[in-house]
Amino acid sequence: MVTKKIIRCQWVAKYEVTDDMTKYHDQEWGQPLRGDDRLLFELLTLEVFQAGLSWEISLKKRPGLKLAFHNFDVVQVSQMTEGNALDLKKNPNIIRNGLKIMATINNARAIKQVQGEFNSFSNYIWQFTNNKIIDNQVITNQDVPAQNALSQTIAKDMKKRGFKFLGPVTVYSYLQGIGIINDHEKTCSFKYQD
Numbered sequence: 001m002v003t004k005k006i007i008r009c010q011w012v013a014k015y016e017v018t019d020d021m022t023k024y025h026d027q028e029w030g031q032p033l034r035g036d037d038r039l040l041f042e043l044l045t046l047e048v049f050q051a052g053l054s055w056e057i058s059l060k061k062r063p064g065l066k067l068a069f070h071n072f073d074v075v076q077v078s079q080m081t082e083g084n085a086l087d088l089k090k091n092p093n094i095i096r097n098g099l100k101i102m103a104t105i106n107n108a109r110a111i112k113q114v115q116g117e118f119n120s121f122s123n124y125i126w127q128f129t130n131n132k133i134i135d136n137q138v139i140t141n142q143d144v145p146a147q148n149a150l151s152q153t154i155a156k157d158m159k160k161r162g163f164k165f166l167g168p169v170t171v172y173s174y175l176q177g178i179g180i181i182n183d184h185e186k187t188c189s190f191k192y193q194d
Contacts, residue, residue: 009185010141020059026190032133032179037121040178041111042072045104047174048165049095057095064093069104074115077108103164110162126180128154133192134175135182144183147172 012025033039045065050058068088070076085101088094094101111121118124128150138144151172158166166174175181184191 004189006189007187008190009138009183009188020062021056024055024059029177030179030182030184030190030192032192033122034126034131035120035122037074037111037115038072040121040125041074041077041108042066043177044107044166044174045069045072047170047177048103048107049097049100051100051165051170053095061093061095064091065095068094074108074111074121077105078112080105080108100165106162106164107166110158114161125154125178128157129180133179133182138183138185140185145172150181151175 008022008025012022015021028043033043046055046058046062049061049065066072068091069080082102085098085105088101089096089098114121114124118127134150136143147168151168154175155166155168155171158171172181176183179192182192
């Protein structure tokens with residue numbers, strides 16, 4: 001029996017196969033995520049917390065963030081108070097940045113508003129591409145921009161709707177993570193095929 005060689009995107013090559021980053025690349029990153037507002041909120045929150053840091057740190061703190069933010073239940077998080085945020089700043093299992101904690105609570109409230117208008121956060125985020133995946137046909141990681149016109153448009157709209165900590169670079173990374181933008185390299189074994 002011949003085993004097919006697994007090829008991954010260059011950016012993940014420095015990590016061990018058992019590492020959180022490799023698992024994230026193989027199982028989540030770039031896979032189209034539709035209809036699951038809880039998971040969309042979770043990944044949005046991870047993007048907020050990794051801003052200025054690294055994905056490695058954010059992924060290591062993911063279990064703690066999940067507990068701290070009620071398994072990313074939008075309704076429960078939207079009801080959290082400043083007092084809850086102050087308590088979370090003492091939690092060693094999360095990234096203890098008060099602005100990011102408050103942004104997460106605020107973003108849950110913004111998602112609730114969006115859900116009221118679009119029936120789901122998923123409908124809102126996917127409407128920017130008419131529910132289509134943008135495949136950039138990436139050859140190498142150097143081909144991937146930090147942001148593009150789409151991420152700029154979405155970041156501007158999200159800001160208008162009250163979202164925090166979501167500039168065009170963070171939004172671009174989010175769009176990659178949830179599979180709206182497919183930036184897996186063409187040779188990657190985990191590239192989503194539409």
